[in-house]
Amino acid sequence: xxxxxxxxxxxxxxxxxxxxxxxxxxxxxxxxxxxxxxxxxxxxxxxxxxxxxxxxxxxxxxxxxxxxxxxxxxxxxxxxxxxxxxxxxxxxxxxxxxxxxxxxxxxxxxxxxxxxxxxxxxxxxxxxxxxxxxxxxxxxxxxxxxxxxxxxxxxxxxxxxxxxxxxxxxxxxxxxxxxxxxxxxxxxxxxxxxxxxxxxxxxxxxxxxxxxxxxxxxxxxxxxxxxxxxxxxxxxxxxxxxxxxxxxxxxxxxxxxxxxxxxxxxxxxxxxxxxxxxxxxxxxxxxxxxxxxxxxxxxxxxxxxxxxxxxxxxxxxxxxxxxxxxxxxxxxxxxxxxxxxxxxxxxxxx
Amino acid sequence: xxxxxxxxxxxxxxxxxxxxxxxxxxxxxxxxxxxxxxxxxxxxxxxxxxxxxxxxxxxxxxxxxxxxxxxxxxxxxxxxxxxxxxxxxxxxxxxxxxxxxxxxxxxxxxxxxxxxxxxxxxxxxxxxxxxxxxxxxxxxxxxxxxxxxxxxxxxxxxxxxxxxxxxxxxxxxxxxxxxxxxxxxxxxxxxxxxxxxxxxxxxxxxxxxxxxxxxxxxxxxxxxxxxxxxxxxxxxxxxxxxxxxxxxxxxxxxxxxxxxxxxxxxx
Ligand SMILES: Nc1ncnc2c1ncn2[C@@H]1O[C@H](COP(=O)(O)OP(=O)(O)O)[C@@H](O)[C@H]1O
Ligand SMILES: [Mg+2]
Numbered sequence: 001x002x003x004x005x006x007x008x009x010x011x012x013x014x015x016x017x018x019x020x021x022x023x024x025x026x027x028x029x030x031x032x033x034x035x036x037x038x039x040x041x042x043x044x045x046x047x048x049x050x051x052x053x054x055x056x057x058x059x060x061x062x063x064x065x066x067x068x069x070x071x072x073x074x075x076x077x078x079x080x081x082x083x084x085x086x087x088x089x090x091x092x093x094x095x096x097x098x099x100x101x102x103x104x105x106x107x108x109x110x111x112x113x114x115x116x117x118x119x120x121x122x123x124x125x126x127x128x129x130x131x132x133x134x135x136x137x138x139x140x141x142x143x144x145x146x147x148x149x150x151x152x153x154x155x156x157x158x159x160x161x162x163x164x165x166x167x168x169x170x171x172x173x174x175x176x177x178x179x180x181x182x183x184x185x186x187x188x189x190x191x192x193x194x195x196x197x198x199x200x201x202x203x204x205x206x207x208x209x210x211x212x213x214x215x216x217x218x219x220x221x222x223x224x225x226x227x228x229x230x231x232x233x234x235x236x237x238x239x240x241x242x243x244x245x246x247x248x249x250x251x252x253x254x255x256x257x258x259x260x261x262x263x264x265x266x267x268x269x270x271x272x273x274x275x276x277x278x279x280x281x282x283x284x285x286x287x288x289x290x291x292x293x294x295x296x297x298x299x300x301x302x303x304x305x306x307x308x309x310x311x312x313x314x315x316x317x318x319x320x321x322x323x324x325x326x327x328x329x330x331x332x333x334x335x336x337x338x339x340x341x342x343x344x345x346x347x348x349x350x
Numbered sequence: 351x352x353x354x355x356x357x358x359x360x361x362x363x364x365x366x367x368x369x370x371x372x373x374x375x376x377x378x379x380x381x382x383x384x385x386x387x388x389x390x391x392x393x394x395x396x397x398x399x400x401x402x403x404x405x406x407x408x409x410x411x412x413x414x415x416x417x418x419x420x421x422x423x424x425x426x427x428x429x430x431x432x433x434x435x436x437x438x439x440x441x442x443x444x445x446x447x448x449x450x451x452x453x454x455x456x457x458x459x460x461x462x463x464x465x466x467x468x469x470x471x472x473x474x475x476x477x478x479x480x481x482x483x484x485x486x487x488x489x490x491x492x493x494x495x496x497x498x499x500x501x502x503x504x505x506x507x508x509x510x511x512x513x514x515x516x517x518x519x520x521x522x523x524x525x526x527x528x529x530x531x532x533x534x535x536x537x538x539x540x541x542x543x544x545x546x547x548x549x550x551x552x553x554x555x556x557x558x559x560x561x562x563x564x565x566x567x568x569x570x571x572x573x574x575x576x577x578x579x580x581x582x583x584x585x586x587x588x589x590x591x592x593x594x595x596x597x598x599x600x601x602x603x604x605x606x607x608x609x610x611x612x613x614x615x616x617x
Contacts, residue, residue: 073525087519
């Protein structure tokens with residue numbers, strides 16, 4: 001059974017539409033990520049699920065049950081807040097045991113469980129500290145242990161890694177993923193960091209301006225973005241202005257800048273001016289390729305080289321080349337021909 | 351930028367103000383230890399007027415007045431703090447509601463209306479509803495004017511506490527009441543204690559309103575002191591005043607430090 005079903009949910013603050021007709025199904029025992037730029041409504045959606053905001057329209061079901069009438073304390077959902085919100089006047093152990101205490105679990109049992117949770121996040125020796133005596137990373141683990149201790153059906157995490165430094169963030173990604181698999185609890189993870197989303201998630205929902213843009217696995221979202229926003233937001237890509245001349249049997253005949261024609265999936269689009277996305281690592285130098293460009297710069301990236309090239313009409317096209325001994329690197333100013341790999345060119349809806 | 355303390359003459363003006371404010375208090379405190387019965391001539395150090403306060407001819411009157419003052423201050427501060435805490439919850443935590451500004455003005459009115467006006471109005475009110483002046487009318491009046499003094503530190507502290515702590519508690523299965531009692535209340539406690547102490551001392555010290563609504567034969571410490579002074583200042587009054595001063599100073603200092611410690615723990 002799916003853990004959460006969100007159907008046609010909208011949320012308005014006055015004239016401001018923070019959520020606009022969002023429909024989404026989140027499966028059980030999954031690591032699900034809400035991804036989008038700051039201000040796109042991710043926190044608002046989490047708050048609607050947790051019960052801190054009332055939806056303006058639509059419904060949310062948790063394990064098949066409509067939760068509109070339930071107060072936050074009646075929903076089997078726990079949250080890891082963006083700034084952790086650890087209770088400053090309670091010790092780490094008291095923080096972790098708080099949910100169990102509210103559920104009426106006897107003291108001895110909740111103390112044992114709090115100790116076990118702290119062990120799970122590698123903080124057993126800090127049980128008697130106050131939150132103010134912990135580092136950011138430690139606070140984050142306490143918040144995690146506190147939210148997991150009552151064994152919720154769903155764990156909501158609002159950008160839990162954004163306050164940590166890079167090294168810690170990368171280590172925590174793996175740990176979070178592992179925790180999700182160990183506990184079997186559905187994680188709904190919010191982030192604005194596409195790399196984070198790609199590395200951790202079973203499924204990703206991309207949001208923009210309160211609207212859902214695309215839902216799918218990391219691979220689907222990266223390789224088959226449905227529109228310009230998704231293509232642009234996830235990873236790097238080249239977006240070329242193109243003309244679709246005709247569509248036949250689901251394939252479009254596309255005129256590239258410079259006049260060469262290629263064929264690619266129509267993606268439901270009709271003839272007319274559109275945009276085409278090609279990832280930098282899926283386009284290569286090939287004599288006789290359909291795109292003629294001039295190399296402007298070569299950027300050394302360690303494992304990769306990045307060519308910044310420009311087409312005759314002024315469109316910039318980035319090309320990633322593997323940095324190996326066999327790679328021939330053209331010098332700046334050289335005229336080259338580029339060719340997208342089979343299936344790499346994708347038409348985008350606006 | 352130059353701070354205000356760097357303006358020429360600032361130090362001298364400050365010193366002048368401090369002398370004006372505190373010199374009388376120093377005189378009273380010093381002369382309360384005077385060995386002679388004179389209030390102007392120093393007759394050597396002695397505790398005799400402090401002994402006189404507790405055993406002298408006026409000790410009965412002062413004892414009763416002190417009892418009234420302290421019990422009224424305790425009750426008034428307690429009631430005012432409870433009301434102020436409820437008001438702060440509505441003003442700070444309940445979001446905006448109709449009449450929010452009006453409520454704020456109402457709660458803080460006693461700070462802005464001249465005390466003598468409040469005194470007269472309160473007396474007229476009690477007379478109009480037929481309440482006999484006495485202990486009860488003093489208590490009611492004290493509760494009223496103590497509310498803003500309790501309210502301000504509580505509201506200030508509550509404003510500094512993010513709502514997310516209570517949300518985290520609700521998220522962890524706490525009811526509204528549990529979130530208040532286990533999370534918000536402990537966090538605002540320094541403000542509550544500070545407000546309580548302030549209200550207590552304001553009630554203990556009040557003279558004008560009390561004098562209007564106390565009725566015949568009913569005395570608090572300030573009105574008893576005033577009554578006694580009218581028949582001439584004796585050194586025992588200085589002893590009482592000095593003790594009252596000490597209590598006030600202790601309470602205000604305590605209130606200040608509790609608030610500061612709370613702020614440090616939070617920051
Ligand atoms: N309480 C509120 N009142 C008014 N506008 C709000 C409120 N909460 C959020 N918003 C607006 O809703 C939009 C979405 O906010 P949010 O869900 O916090 O975005 P995100 O978490 O994706 O950064 C933002 O434009 C924000 O300004
Ligand atoms: Mg947010």
